[in-house]
Amino acid sequence: MQKGIKFRIYPNKGQKAFIHQTLGCCRFIYNRGLAMCKEGYEKGEKIGYGQTSAMLTELKKQEEFAFLKEVDSIALQQSLRDLDRGFVNFFQKRASHPTFKSKHNHFQSYRTVNQKDNIRIVGRYIKLPKLGYVKVRQSMEVGNIHHVTIEHTPSGKYFAVLNVESEPEPRPNQGGTIGIDVGIKTFYSDSNGNTVANPKYLERSMRKLVREQRRLSRREKGSHNRDKQRIRVAKVHEKVTNQRNDFLQKQSTMLVCENQTICIEDLHVKGMIRNHKLAKSIASVSWAKFFEMLEYKAVWYGNEIRKVPTMYPSSQTCSSCGYRNPLVKNLRIRIWECPGCHAVHDRDTNAGINILKKGLQLQSA
Known part of the structure; x- marks a missing residue:
């Protein structure tokens, strides 16, 4: 290849x-x-x-x-x-x-x-x-x-x-299976109960970026000083991009090395970005690029990526009894109790477990 x-x-x-x-x-x-x-x-x-x-x-x-x-x-x-x-x-x-x-x-x-x-x-x-x-x-x-x-x-x-x-050789892994539920507050939560925090590189650099952009707006168009300031702004964006790529590479490599089967959501990220209230946060967390890295690394090293359908209610379904609670559709609800079996769920961990179950069902079907 x-x-x-x-x-x-x-x-x-x-x-x-x-x-x-x-x-x-x-x-x-x-x-x-x-x-x-x-x-x-x-x-x-x-x-x-x-x-x-x-x-x-x-x-x-x-x-x-x-x-x-x-x-x-x-x-x-x-x-x-x-x-x-x-x-x-x-x-x-x-x-x-x-x-x-x-x-x-x-x-x-x-x-x-x-x-x-x-x-x-x-x-x-x-x-x-x-x-x-x-x-x-x-x-x-x-x-x-x-x-x-x-x-x-x-x-x-x-x-x-x-x-x-390149001729990549299949890497030995621990043979595990895992379900991944991506988010904004936490980068992802998995079916094992682990969470990875969102590093928010863009948000952390926003103060410096605003300052440099303001200086750029004050420079005269076509001047040499404006071009020098444009490069300073570009370097801030470049640093954010490099930080994000490094984070995504490390997280995707870790998942591929530890698991044989990885179940993810088939998200329509381009459509989700149309929500002007969440567009900046969704673009900053870069789900699409993360999924792309998982997919090509799975091809390289012989892993399996299973995509769960977009409309599957992973957050609303109880991972213990299968009861669907439509009230959990509200994003503000982070922890909820199942009315059927009274199990208490963390929203994201429960979604990761359901994504894993659904992915394995698709695999066996």
Whole structure:
């Protein structure tokens, strides 16, 4: 299988200039191809990768576009392939219609393919097409590299995302089964009665973020000081993202290492975020990313992920006798007594037990 590995790179001044030149050329070709597709649609013609690729070849022959020959040709072709993939996803209703790229977007990237071993790691450097040897901070060993994506982030940092071959071996685990009920106050409660607190990284950084945002709003638009302040704001957001990702990685790895079967809720997070009162808290806790990590790590290491239907009343059902108490639908009720068997339940732990039971029923069905 293939997976992505992200390393930070440290290009010199000349390499930075070339990276931005390549980003600009890729953006220009992408927008040119998108305009060509729109014109063809208005005329009733279907424009695909073949036509846009031929357009790129013709542009390179013209003297006014000679700058396109200076950058990596594969990166330009890949930008057109991205455009073609964007239209495929749009027509298959997996994504919105492709839009024009802007140079004012502070996150930019381009992708190039490894051909004849022109992308490889040599010591403390990574060799990239046209760029040569760039200093890299390598944190793990890599296998055969298929392609690499060069990213420039809003905080001004540069990264290389390597797509490499990987053969993960199933890890021995304790063979347990567990049900997970995610929440906002507590990140999750499991069927064993354990709870993991929500670290609330965004909320804890909110005071600093508000201060930096206020300073940014006072800077004159287009000034150098405003750009420096924008980077300070981006660094606050980046730190929150890194803290959250580190937390999610550790929690998902721990669950996969300790359990063979993990039962979770099939939540429609995108729909839940439409609740304007809870949207910020739901986005901050990042359930969708947590579930995604559990799923791909389960594939890597031979675990099972069982999804319980969205509308299953896990919090309202008594885990002892099965009685359904509709009053528990109120989120303010955290501890309740079952009218049927008089068992006292913690709302989240009871939900975790019910999710586990339902998941195992789905497994045996």
